[in-house]
Amino acid sequence: GIQVEQSPPDLILQEGANSTLRCNFSDSVNNLQWFHQNPWGQLINLFYIPSGTKQNGRLSATTVATERYSLLYISSSQTTDSGVYFCAVEQPGGYQKVTFGTGTKLQVIP
Amino acid sequence: EAQVTQNPRYLITVTGKKLTVTCSQNMNHEYMSWYRQDPGLGLRQIYYSMNVEVTDKGDVPEGYKVSRKEKRNFPLILESPSPNQTSLYFCASSSLTGTSGNSYEQYFGPGTRLTVT
Numbered sequence: 001g002i003q004v005e006q007s008p009p010d011l012i013l014q015e016g017a018n019s020t021l022r023c024n025f026s027d028s029v030n031n032l033q034w035f036h037q038n039p040w041g042q043l044i045n046l047f048y049i050p051s052g053t054k055q056n057g058r059l060s061a062t063t064v065a066t067e068r069y070s071l072l073y074i075s076s077s078q079t080t081d082s083g084v085y086f087c088a089v090e091q092p093g094g095y096q097k098v099t100f101g102t103g104t105k106l107q108v109i110p
Numbered sequence: 111e112a113q114v115t116q117n118p119r120y121l122i123t124v125t126g127k128k129l130t131v132t133c134s135q136n137m138n139h140e141y142m143s144w145y146r147q148d149p150g151l152g153l154r155q156i157y158y159s160m161n162v163e164v165t166d167k168g169d170v171p172e173g174y175k176v177s178r179k180e181k182r183n184f185p186l187i188l189e190s191p192s193p194n195q196t197s198l199y200f201c202a203s204s205s206l207t208g209t210s211g212n213s214y215e216q217y218f219g220p221g222t223r224l225t226v227t
Contacts, residue, residue, distance in 0.1 A: 001169070033216060043200060043218040086152065088216070096141055096160060096206070097168060098216070100153040 002027045002091050006101035013077045013108045021072040021104045023087035031090040032063050034072050037103075038083045046072070046085075077108045112137045114219035116201050122225045123191060131186045131222050133201030140206040142184035143168070143216070144176065146197040153200065159184055160206065191226040198223050 003026040013019055023032070034046040047054050047061040049070065054061055058077075063070040074081055084103040091097045114135045123129055135142065143158035145168075155168030159178040173195055175187040184203075188195060201219040 035218075041198065041221050043221075045215060045217065048215040088153070096143070096158055097166075098143065098155050098158070099169070100145075102150070102152040 002029070002089060002099050004087060004089055004099050004101040006085075006087060006104050008104060009102070010105045011107070013106065015077060015079060015108055015110050017077050017108075018073070018075045019077060019106070021074070021085050021106075023070040023072070023101055025068050025070075025087075025089050028065065028068070028092055029089040030092060032065075032070050033088045034061055034070070035086045035088065036081075036083050037086065043086075074106075077106075079108045079110060082106055082108050112217070114201055114203050114217050116199075116219040116222050118222060119220060120223050122227065124227055125192055126190050129188050129191060129224075131188075131199060131201075131224070133184045133186065133219060134182050135184075135201075135203040135217070136182065137203060137205070137217065138181065139203035139217075140181070142178065142201065142203045144174070144184070144186045145200045145202065146170065146195075147200065147221075148197050156186070156199075191224075193226050196224060196226050 005024045007022045031050045033048050036044045049061045049063045051065045058075045060073045084105050086103045088100045117132045140161045144156040145153040147153045154170045157176040159165045199222045202216040204216045
């Protein structure tokens with residue numbers, strides 16, 4: 001099956017710093033989505049981004065499908081950004097089989 | 111309010127006692143899915159459903175059953191739970207329509223924390 005790797009696995013930032021999270025996938029994908037899991041376990045949609053670039057406030061994401069990676073940018077980080085960030089891909093074939101990466105755990109300290 | 115609901119949110123049970131975790135969505139989504147989340151393993155797909163009466167196995171289906179008799183509901187059934195099924199479970203739904211015909215954006219329920227002793 002498809003392999004999805006995220007880096008770095010752990011990240012500690014000072015409040016106000018910027019960061020880039022990476023998601024690599026081993027095969028072509030139909031769809032890609034970024035999620036934030038907050039410290040209470042809730043999974044929150046960030047971006048649905050099979051290709052191209054999107055921005056939402058301090059967050060933006062870019063997917064280069066031909067090179068099999070996606071990047072999530074967090075600017076001017078805040079303590080509320082802490083949690084785990086996952087990318088998830090839909091495997092080829094259109095059968096809606098989804099594979100998640102193992103996540104990047106982010107801690108933003110004041 | 112558009113949402114995915116799961117019940118119960120927390121459950122402690124004993125080995126072998128059948129249980130059902132319910133999942134319901136109010137967005138008229140065709141696609142629904144169950145995941146389990148374990149430390150160090152991320153989220154893994156258990157089963158998914160493309161529509162009523164259409165279900166298929168994900169990556170870790172052993173020990174689980176599902177049914178999709180109504181579009182809005184997708185219960186997860188553990189016929190004989192075992193301690194290795196202790197986990198955090200998420201239900202998700204998405205539409206199967208979009209500009210490309212197969213696009214999706216998944217919406218997740220709040221999670222069910224299951225402990226099997």
